[in-house]
Amino acid sequence: xxxxxxxxxxxxxxxxxxxxxxxxxxxxxxxxxxxxxxxxxxxxxxxxxxxxxxxxxxxxxxxxxxxxxxxxxxxxxxxxxxxxxxxxxxxxxxxxxxxxxxxxxxxxxxxxxxxxxxxxxxxxxxxxxxxxxxxxxxxxxxxxxxxxxxx
Amino acid sequence: xxxxxxxxxxxxxxxxxxxxxxxxxxxxxxxxxxxxxxxxxxxxxxxxxxxxxxxxxxxxxxxxxxxxxxxxxxxxxxxxxxxxxxxxxxxxxxxxxxxxxxxxxxxxxxxxxxxxxxxxxxxxxxxxxxxxxxxxxxxxxxxxxxxxxxx
DNA sequence: TTGAAATCCGAGTTATATGCTAGGAATTCA
DNA sequence: TGAATTCCTAGCATATAACTCGGATTTCAA
Numbered sequence: 001x002x003x004x005x006x007x008x009x010x011x012x013x014x015x016x017x018x019x020x021x022x023x024x025x026x027x028x029x030x031x032x033x034x035x036x037x038x039x040x041x042x043x044x045x046x047x048x049x050x051x052x053x054x055x056x057x058x059x060x061x062x063x064x065x066x067x068x069x070x071x072x073x074x075x076x077x078x079x080x081x082x083x084x085x086x087x088x089x090x091x092x093x094x095x096x097x098x099x100x101x102x103x104x105x106x107x108x109x110x111x112x113x114x115x116x117x118x119x120x121x122x123x124x125x126x127x128x129x130x131x132x133x134x135x136x137x138x139x140x141x142x143x144x145x146x147x148x149x150x151x
Numbered sequence: 152x153x154x155x156x157x158x159x160x161x162x163x164x165x166x167x168x169x170x171x172x173x174x175x176x177x178x179x180x181x182x183x184x185x186x187x188x189x190x191x192x193x194x195x196x197x198x199x200x201x202x203x204x205x206x207x208x209x210x211x212x213x214x215x216x217x218x219x220x221x222x223x224x225x226x227x228x229x230x231x232x233x234x235x236x237x238x239x240x241x242x243x244x245x246x247x248x249x250x251x252x253x254x255x256x257x258x259x260x261x262x263x264x265x266x267x268x269x270x271x272x273x274x275x276x277x278x279x280x281x282x283x284x285x286x287x288x289x290x291x292x293x294x295x296x297x298x299x300x301x302x
Numbered sequence: 303t304t305g306a307a308a309t310c311c312g313a314g315t316t317a318t319a320t321g322c323t324a325g326g327a328a329t330t331c332a
Numbered sequence: 333t334g335a336a337t338t339c340c341t342a343g344c345a346t347a348t349a350a351c352t353c354g355g356a357t358t359t360c361a362a
Contacts, residue, residue, distance in 0.1 A: 002153050002240040002266070005321065011259050027337065041322055047339075060330025061336040076262055089153040107282045107289070108162050111227055114277070115153070118269040126265070131258045138258070156350065178308065192351055198310075211359025212307040 006083040009037050010045045014079050017055060018071040018128040019135075025064030045083060052082040072129035080123055087123075089115045157234040160188050161196045165230050168206060169222040169279040170286075176215030196234060203233040223280035231274055238274075240266045 012035045020026045028046065032039035046065060049055050056068045067074060081087065088094050090112040163186045171177045179197065183190035197216060200206050207219045218225060232238065239245050241263040 001242065002238060002270075003263075004319085008241055008259070011262065015258060029337085038322065040324080043339080044322090050339095057338060058330085059328075059338045061334095062331055063329080063337050065338090087153060090159055091152065107166060107286050108159070110285055111162065111274075111277060111282070112154075114273050115270055118273045119153075119266055122265050122269045123262070126262060131262070134261055135258050155348090180308080189351065191353080194310080195351085201310095208309060209359085210309045210357075212305095213360055214308050214358080216309090 002087075003080070003084060005041075006045055007080045009035070009042065010049065010083040011076060011079055012037070013042055013046065014049065014054070014067070014074070014128060015131055017065060017067050018074075018132055021067050021071050025058050025066045027064040030064075048082055049079065052078070054078060054082065067128070070129070071132055072127050074128050075124050076126045076128070076131075077120060077123035087116065087119050088112065153238075154231070154235060156192075157196055158231045160186070160193065161200065161234040162227060162230055163188070164193055164197065165200065165205070165218070165225070165279060166282050168216060168218050169225075169283055172218050172222050176209050176217045178215040181215075199233055200230065203229070205229060205233065218279070221280070222283055223278050225279050226275050227277045227279070227282075228271060228274035238267065238270050239263065 013031050016031045016034055017026055028039055028042055031037075032042050046055065046057075050057055050065070053068060054074055055065045057063065057065050086094055090109070092106070092109055093112045093116055164182050167182045167185055168177055179190050179193055182188075183193050197206065201208055201216070204219060205225055206216045208214065208216050237245055241260070243257070243260055244263045244267055
């Protein structure tokens with residue numbers, strides 16, 4: 001498995017906030033209930049996301065969270081990297097890592113770089129808005145199917 | 152980190168065998184020494200690779216391992232999946248997994264599928280032979296640089 | 303023929319990461 | 333004022349990762 005629950009739950013959480021975007025805040029309790037996840041666990045995850053500036057919070061009763069930018073301006077990559085750290089398949093391809101000290105030419109490193117690039121390419125090109133669009137498309141398709149059944 | 156040492160060391164190990172391909176067997180001791188890895192640990196890894204049919208072994212003194220196919224016929228994907236299992240970012244996109252039971256349309260699943268496809272696309276398109284070619288290319292480039300220095 | 307070099311096998315061990323839970327402080331609205 | 337909420341730190345149970353160990357088996361070569 002590539003991702004831990006941090007990234008997986010975190011994205012679901014952010015998607016939930018995207019659905020709500022534009023109409024006020026949403027409490028963690030509500031998010032946890034809608035996605036059937038542990039509220040206290042999500043608490044930890046959203047703390048990171050908030051510190052990264054992706055959501056803003058309002059404390060106190062009737063408080064909650066909301067996206068701090070439009071869904072189209074938040075990528076899946078930002079969310080996942082915030083929660084999981086950089087998605088490198090091996091340490092040696094991380095930015096701050098010193099060059100491989102191996103005497104010979106490190107060929108496997110080229111592989112890790114290609115894998116990393118392709119993952120980043122995918123997650124950086126998808127925004128929360130794309131997910132909302134997918135949702136609407138899927139919904140429409142299913143309703144179409146239903147109508148077919150009855151005809 | 153996406154890959155554990157199983158996949159990372161395993162690929163290095165197989166690359167070492169690819170370098171040796173065509174000129175007899177290579178002992179684990181030799182592989183471990185060349186790649187600076189624990190021999191006893193590699194023992195476990197190569198057992199899987201052997202059971203998967205990627206290498207064949209010769210027991211006893213002067214024994215060792217060799218690739219059971221040409222380097223061009225063994226992909227990085229086969230090696231990594233043998234050692235790591237399927238590289239799915241989430242359980243729900245695995246073949247044998249039942250459909251998401253979530254009542255609503257699962258939009259995050261689409262993301263995991265795209266990530267998985269892109270990773271598989273990379274690792275299944277690279278063979279050990281490609282790695283050998285990369286090695287020779289890098290070697291040639293470095294020698295070119297050296298000559299430049301002296302000119 | 304014997305011993306060294308190797309593969310094979312299963313179990314055990316240690317450290318780290320994962321996936322949470324608990325308790326309580328601080329804030330804010332009704 | 334109290335209920336609902338975010339915020340913060342710590343702890344904990346389990347699983348996984350990354351090895352190690354002991355020994356059995358096989359085979360070549362001196």
